[in-house]
Amino acid sequence: MLTNDDHVRSLRMALQSSPDNMVLRQHLAQLLLSMGEFDAAATEFKTALALCPDDYDLKFGLVRSWAQQGQDAKALALLEELVAADPEFTEALALHAKLLLRNGDNTRAIAQFRQALMQDETLKASELGEQLAEQLGVLADGGDALSVDWDDDEDEDDETYSMERRPSITFEAVGGMEALKEEIRLKIIYPLTHADMYKAYGKSIGGGILMYGPPGCGKTHLARATAGEIRASFIAVSISDILDMWLGSSERNLHDLFAQARRNAPCVLFFDEVDALASRRSDMLSSAGRHVINQFLTELDGVKHSNEGVLILAATNAPWYLDSAFRRPGRFDRILFVQPPDQAGRCAILRLLCKGKPVEDIDFSLLGKKTHRFSGADLKAVVDRAVEEKLKEAMKTGMPKPLGTKDLLRAARTVTPSTREWFGTARNYATHANQDGTYDDILTYLNE
Numbered sequence: 001m002l003t004n005d006d007h008v009r010s011l012r013m014a015l016q017s018s019p020d021n022m023v024l025r026q027h028l029a030q031l032l033l034s035m036g037e038f039d040a041a042a043t044e045f046k047t048a049l050a051l052c053p054d055d056y057d058l059k060f061g062l063v064r065s066w067a068q069q070g071q072d073a074k075a076l077a078l079l080e081e082l083v084a085a086d087p088e089f090t091e092a093l094a095l096h097a098k099l100l101l102r103n104g105d106n107t108r109a110i111a112q113f114r115q116a117l118m119q120d121e122t123l124k125a126s127e128l129g130e131q132l133a134e135q136l137g138v139l140a141d142g143g144d145a146l147s148v149d150w151d152d153d154e155d156e157d158d159e160t161y162s163m164e165r166r167p168s169i170t171f172e173a174v175g176g177m178e179a180l181k182e183e184i185r186l187k188i189i190y191p192l193t194h195a196d197m198y199k200a201y202g203k204s205i206g207g208g209i210l211m212y213g214p215p216g217c218g219k220t221h222l223a224r225a226t227a228g229e230i231r232a233s234f235i236a237v238s239i240s241d242i243l244d245m246w247l248g249s250s251e252r253n254l255h256d257l258f259a260q261a262r263r264n265a266p267c268v269l270f271f272d273e274v275d276a277l278a279s280r281r282s283d284m285l286s287s288a289g290r291h292v293i294n295q296f297l298t299e300l301d302g303v304k305h306s307n308e309g310v311l312i313l314a315a316t317n318a319p320w321y322l323d324s325a326f327r328r329p330g331r332f333d334r335i336l337f338v339q340p341p342d343q344a345g346r347c348a349i350l351r352l353l354c355k356g357k358p359v360e361d362i363d364f365s366l367l368g369k370k371t372h373r374f375s376g377a378d379l380k381a382v383v384d385r386a387v388e389e390k391l392k393e394a395m396k397t398g399m400p401k402p403l404g405t406k407d408l409l410r411a412a413r414t415v416t417p418s419t420r421e422w423f424g425t426a427r428n429y430a431t432h433a434n435q436d437g438t439y440d441d442i443l444t445y446l447n448e
Contacts, residue, residue: 241257265310
């Protein structure tokens with residue numbers, strides 16, 4: 001009986017006589033792949049693709065060879081092309097999910113695996129399905145993989161999502177951002193504290209504000225302080241709380257989240273990195289992702305249940321990826337640019353960060369000038385580094401000394417503003433994709 005090695009030798013001899021025989025070349029490549037000769041298989045697939053560059057099976061074979069060798073970047077780049085060309089090719093979707101998971105992109109891994117499940121439900125019990133369940137904390141037996149149905153009982157007693165009742169911080173703990181605070185007062189706080197006046201004008205209590213800007217500028221902190229201002233419950237929602245690998249479960253999670261918020265009104269719902277949950281439907285290959293967005297829009301609109309008293313804040317670093325439907329009136333109809341703190345804001349933040357620490361006379365005004373375009377997170381890094389240097393000195397001398405202006409200036413020189421990269425991207429969108437003027441605030445800030 002001929003062994004695989006014998007078959008390989010026979011095929012190579014045949015190809016010496018007929019090097020352009022694509023069928024023989026593909027057969028050899030597949031055989032080498034099955035034998036674990038991944039590098040040799042990749043070479044044969046590439047040679048065959050030179051003869052037939054648009055062959056889908058050859059490209060997928062090359063992807064498999066690269067994936068087995070750990071060359072994920074090349075494999076993912078070609079897989080993106082294959083999945084876009086044929087979004088119903090189950091094997092490509094499953095491999096795409098596996099590589100995305102291996103590279104830490106859990107959200108897209110779930111979406112691709114759910115799409116694959118729509119064509120082959122047996123994947124639920126596959127090694128990949130179990131791996132996704134184990135790594136992402138999803139129960140493999142968590143319901144029907146193809147559909148989900150829930151009742152609309154809003155009186156459930158269990159609280160699924162972690163909720164902070166009446167956060168202790170208020171706007172006093174937020175340095176600067178005075179214009180943003182006033183916008184939030186008009187949209188969220190005054191409708192509760194002056195309810196009769198708003199009702200006289202027919203304004204309901206509820207609605208949403210979308211905050212966008214570079215990371216580390218205090219969007220989450222501001223949302224929690226908003227809840228503290230009105231003594232409301234606060235639920236911070238991360239994308240991992242919502243997205244689930246099984247079809248229908250993400251929609252159910254959204255429904256349960258809004259139901260909990262309605263039961264505990266007044267309640268501030270805060271969605272962080274909302275662009276991952278509400279990205280443009282036109283960019284999605286998976287219908288499952290579009291279903292999640294439609295459910296989100298339904299809950300925002302309060303189609304079946306009133307959202308009176310449910311106050312919705314969301315934050316994103318990339319508003320240009322958000323589906324335009326979320327910006328319509330009654331949804332996120334206020335879009336606020338959370339810019340890095342101005343000089344006065346930086347002074348206020350540094351004062352707050354230094355509060356309770358041993359300090360001598362600090363020139364916060366000078367520090368504010370020297371930290372142009374620093375985010376709140378950058379300023380925290382400055383204070384942390386200055387404290388670390390003081391601790392090193394104290395360990396050597398046995399004598400703790402207070403922080404001074406020079407210590408903080410020295411630390412500031414070691415911190416690069418993290419906002420630079422974000423503004424590089426934002427400038428492109430504000431210049432070339434700003435027909436409705438949404439990003440005018442970015443251009444105004446950059447021209448200051």
